Amino acid sequence: METQWPEWMRINENLRALTPYGAPQIDVPNRLNTNENPYSLRPELQKAILESISTKVAHLNRYPDRDAIELRSKLASFINMKSGTSFATENIWAANGSNEILQSIALAFQGDALGFEPSYSMHPLICRAVGKKWISVPRKADFSIDVDSAIAAISTERPGLVFVTTPNNPTGGSTSLATIEKIANAARQVNALMVVDEAYAEFSTALSAVTLIQKAPNIIVSRTMSKAFAFAGARLGYMIANPAVVDAMLLIRLPYHLSDLTQAAASAALAHQESLLADVAKISASRDSLTMELQKLGFAVIPSDANFILFTGFKKEASEVWRSLVELGVLIRDVGIPNYLRITVGTESENRALIEAISKVS
Numbered sequence: 001m002e003t004q005w006p007e008w009m010r011i012n013e014n015l016r017a018l019t020p021y022g023a024p025q026i027d028v029p030n031r032l033n034t035n036e037n038p039y040s041l042r043p044e045l046q047k048a049i050l051e052s053i054s055t056k057v058a059h060l061n062r063y064p065d066r067d068a069i070e071l072r073s074k075l076a077s078f079i080n081m082k083s084g085t086s087f088a089t090e091n092i093w094a095a096n097g098s099n100e101i102l103q104s105i106a107l108a109f110q111g112d113a114l115g116f117e118p119s120y121s122m123h124p125l126i127c128r129a130v131g132k133k134w135i136s137v138p139r140k141a142d143f144s145i146d147v148d149s150a151i152a153a154i155s156t157e158r159p160g161l162v163f164v165t166t167p168n169n170p171t172g173g174s175t176s177l178a179t180i181e182k183i184a185n186a187a188r189q190v191n192a193l194m195v196v197d198e199a200y201a202e203f204s205t206a207l208s209a210v211t212l213i214q215k216a217p218n219i220i221v222s223r224t225m226s227k228a229f230a231f232a233g234a235r236l237g238y239m240i241a242n243p244a245v246v247d248a249m250l251l252i253r254l255p256y257h258l259s260d261l262t263q264a265a266a267s268a269a270l271a272h273q274e275s276l277l278a279d280v281a282k283i284s285a286s287r288d289s290l291t292m293e294l295q296k297l298g299f300a301v302i303p304s305d306a307n308f309i310l311f312t313g314f315k316k317e318a319s320e321v322w323r324s325l326v327e328l329g330v331l332i333r334d335v336g337i338p339n340y341l342r343i344t345v346g347t348e349s350e351n352r353a354l355i356e357a358i359s360k361v362s
Ligand SMILES: *Cc1c(COP(=O)(O)O)cnc(C)c1O
Pocket: 035, 096, 097, 098, 099, 100, 120, 165, 169, 197, 199, 223, 224, 225, 226, 232, 235, 236, 237
């Protein structure tokens, strides 16, 4: 239902039909609903971050490095190390979470936005909020992208931005590099940029789309430290792109958008990346055993390359199952796909609590 705004407040027309992003934040023992890393930072990493921040505290009277040069160079090294690429600071932009990255992209570039749904709900919300038309192209029944209909939609609709999330949230599967390249080429035919949202890339064994940027300069890869890096509370997202795209970010960013404390914390975290990413393999293994447990209970699970699982096969309405789980102290996510629910992979004990609860309620 549309909100009735007071007449004395001339809200932007773009916003009238929107509802705010709002994953429930309910205080229950097992919170498996927003795809965070369930493991807190290791003590030695906490110490390193505190030390890094403490060197900045005396200088908080001054604005931070507007261009976050040191942090961007560390992010470039991280990507190069993982993907065998040779990006430099000029290929990287960083912001307060990848949602800010996505918003900056939506603000900087012309045209409608097109995405393959179901996918990340913030893509249409951000695009509509800045006045773009959102074109939704349905995924196939197995939630993969149909390349032919993707290419056809891009050439008919001629959007300015094309979004692909891989691994896809909330469904979990990856889009192959070959498909991404085909979609990027179709986008280039109509001068569209292609945003590849890789928020969950570290949980996947697939090669990153950053490896395509040299061939396809219209690809922007969006990444975040919120998920695999266990850094959701710190708010650090970034993009890897052609330097011309990064130049456009300099126009749209607010001056000094990334606080000195955030830059220092993220730099320290990246310097300890093995410790930070240490739990990723453990989470991926838990995802696979959780998948098997759910299958044993008779549920159908969509194969996932991320730290969450979409599943179905309930004897009741999904919303009813969701509510019963909350009553048993387990919060998962109703992502709005009929008959499906999404679970974020938790710690071993959280996963056990989930399995116990779900076998009671459904
Ligand atoms: C979680 C998520 C993000 C953004 O998270 P930030 O915390 O803003 O970095 C972006 N894209 C997808 C697909 C996500 O699931």
